[in-house]
Structures are given as structure tokens and as C-alpha cells.
Amino acid sequence: MSSEHKILFTGTMGAGKTTSIAALSEIPPVVTEALNSDRLAYDKATTTVALDYGEFTLEEGGKIQLVGTPGQMRFDFMWGVLARGALGIVLLIDNSRPDPLADLRTYVGHFEAFARNGRMVVAVGRTETHMRPAIDDFGDVLANDGILLPVLSADVRRRDDVLMLVNALLSQLEMTL
Amino acid sequence: MSNADARRLARELAEPHLQRLADDLPGVRAAILASSDGFELVSVTVTELPLSQLSAMASAMQGLGDALARETGLERSRDIIVDSDLGKVVLMSIPGGPPPLVLMVVVTDQSPFGQLLLQCRNCCVAIGNDLKNRTSMPASIAS
Numbered sequence A: 001m002s003s004e005h006k007i008l009f010t011g012t013m014g015a016g017k018t019t020s021i022a023a024l025s026e027i028p029p030v031v032t033e034a035l036n037s038d039r040l041a042y043d044k045a046t047t048t049v050a051l052d053y054g055e056f057t058l059e060e061g062g063k064i065q066l067v068g069t070p071g072q073m074r075f076d077f078m079w080g081v082l083a084r085g086a087l088g089i090v091l092l093i094d095n096s097r098p099d100p101l102a103d104l105r106t107y108v109g110h111f112e113a114f115a116r117n118g119r120m121v122v123a124v125g126r127t128e129t130h131m132r133p134a135i136d137d138f139g140d141v142l143a144n145d146g147i148l149l150p151v152l153s154a155d156v157r158r159r160d161d162v163l164m165l166v167n168a169l170l171s172q173l174e175m176t177l
Numbered sequence B: 001m002s003n004a005d006a007r008r009l010a011r012e013l014a015e016p017h018l019q020r021l022a023d024d025l026p027g028v029r030a031a032i033l034a035s036s037d038g039f040e041l042v043s044v045t046v047t048e049l050p051l052s053q054l055s056a057m058a059s060a061m062q063g064l065g066d067a068l069a070r071e072t073g074l075e076r077s078r079d080i081i082v083d084s085d086l087g088k089v090v091l092m093s094i095p096g097g098p099p100p101l102v103l104m105v106v107v108t109d110q111s112p113f114g115q116l117l118l119q120c121r122n123c124c125v126a127i128g129n130d131l132k133n134r135t136s137m138p139a140s141i142a143s
């Protein structure tokens, strides 16, 4: 792989988009965190309002731009802007949310062209405390819709896990290109 | 003071300032005060606009402006102006927070640029001052 490519990280508020990029980026990430005034939606101090940006160099020398979206639907206008020209998407699912399978459908629906072309991997987080739905359940929901994508369990606080997701996406892309 | 209280107070205090801006400045289509994470707190509208959507956009623009300012060594962005043939959108941070707030003013081309900037700035300062005065009072007086 040569030159520069963009990978997009998306998913619900608090799923770990900002955390993923901070874990993997070789440069101090560019962040757009604002004070979170909706502690009912997710209880954390700040939330992303525009984007996260980090960089990562592949062993072969190609540079990957790591771009994170805001999570909330009210920022969905940013999703399309940021997805433009992206090679693929890492969709982060927070398994502690009330209906993770519905979250999957929402985000896959929004980024349908990526999902249908195999340009996406699904990463399920917080599986250590929330085992249900199981990884297979996510695959089943996708399969019912005629979509085949890798679904992996990951803790994006760990750099190795994020690296695994990026590698899974890249090998998935090699198969479909 | 909790986050929710701060927002309620901002809503209360800002309304007359937004109204005055809309009355005094020619060509105002809408003046919106939003939280920095993209919620509409209070607005005065002359023509119908998607206020929730615009509030989220205001915070995203402000977040991007701040990131750009940081990356270029300017520290913090204060104002952002979107200029078109048909009018302008002005985004300004309210000084002095917390809570961090952003003012968005949408105007037609009837609005003279200098006056637009001056009155938007005055409006921000007035809201910021009111908020500071109220939040620095003991709770018993402030409520």
C-alpha cells in the first residue's frame, strides 16, 4: 500500500472513537472535545463535536490517516463529510448500551455503501462485562441483510487491539479490491 | 452550579440580548445560543431555520476553529464568519464561561459587516457579563 489513506472510526457516543485514535496515533491527535452537557446520554467529561485526527505508518511505509467522527446523531452531518474518500470504516459498538444490535443497524444503514462493499469492520467493546449480544449475533444481523463483515471483540484502550482492527480492515480491503 | 442549571440560567439571561440583537441589527434571520456540545439553548428567529441542526453545526465549527487555532499556535478561536453573496453566518464564543457557549447569527446581505461584527460582539460580552454576575453570586441570591 502506498501514499496516504484514510480510515474512519465511527460509532455511538462513548464507544471509544477518540480513545482508539489516541491509542494508535503516532502524532498527538487533533481533537475537538467540548464539555459534555448531556450526562444522561453518556457520563463523561467531554465529547467530540467535529473530528479526531491521528496518523499511523504501516510497515510498508504507507501512511494511514485515522479520523474519528462525533457519535451523536445530531452531528450526522459530519459523518458524510469525514467519510468522503475514506478507504474503510471501523464501526465501534458499545455492548453496554441498551440495544447494541439496533446501534449496528443504524450505523451500517448510514454507511451502507461501505458496508455493502466490504469496506468495514465491526468492533464490539465492553464484552468483558457485557457478553450479550454475542459476536455471532452481530454477524447474523448483518447476514440477514446480505452483508458479510468481520466482527471482532476489542478493547480500544489497548493499542494492540486497535492495531488488530486496522489490520483486519486492511486485509478485508485487499480481498475486495 | 450543575451543568443543567448553568444552561437554564444561560437560556434565561440570553433571551433579551438575542432579542435586542434581532431588533437592532438589519437583516437578522436567526440568533441562536448553543452549548459547546451542540444543543440549542435559546433562539430568536425571524425566518424559519432548522435550529437544532444549526446548533450542532455551530459547536462543530467552533470545535474545528479551536483545533485549527491550536495547531497553528493561535491558541483559541474567537469568531468564525461564513460569507456568501446572499448573507453571512457569524459564530462567536461567549467570553468568560463556564459554561462554554457559542452564539450563531444568520443574516441576509442587508446587514452591514462592521455593524454585524460589533453588535454580535457586544451581545456576546453582555451575555458573558450577565452570566458571570449571576454565577458568582451566592446560590440563595442567584436563585
Ligand SMILES: Nc1nc2c(ncn2[C@@H]2O[C@H](COP(=O)(O)OP(=O)(O)OP(=O)(O)O)[C@@H](O)[C@H]2O)c(=O)[nH]1
Pocket: A011, A012, A013, A014, A015, A016, A017, A018, A019, A020, A044, A046, A047, A048, A049, A069, A070, A071, A072, A125, A126, A127, A154, A155, A156, A157
Ligand atoms: N471498561 C471499558 N471501557 C472502555 C472500553 N472501551 C472504551 N472504554 C472507555 O470508554 C470511554 C470512551 O470515550 P471516548 O473515547 O471519548 O468515546 P467516543 O466514542 O470518542 O465518544 P464521543 O466523542 O463522545 O462520541 C473512555 O473512557 C474509554 O476508556 C472497554 O472495552 N471497556
Ligand SMILES: [Mg+2]
Pocket: A017, A018, A019, A047, A048, A052, A068, A069, A070
Ligand atoms: Mg470522541
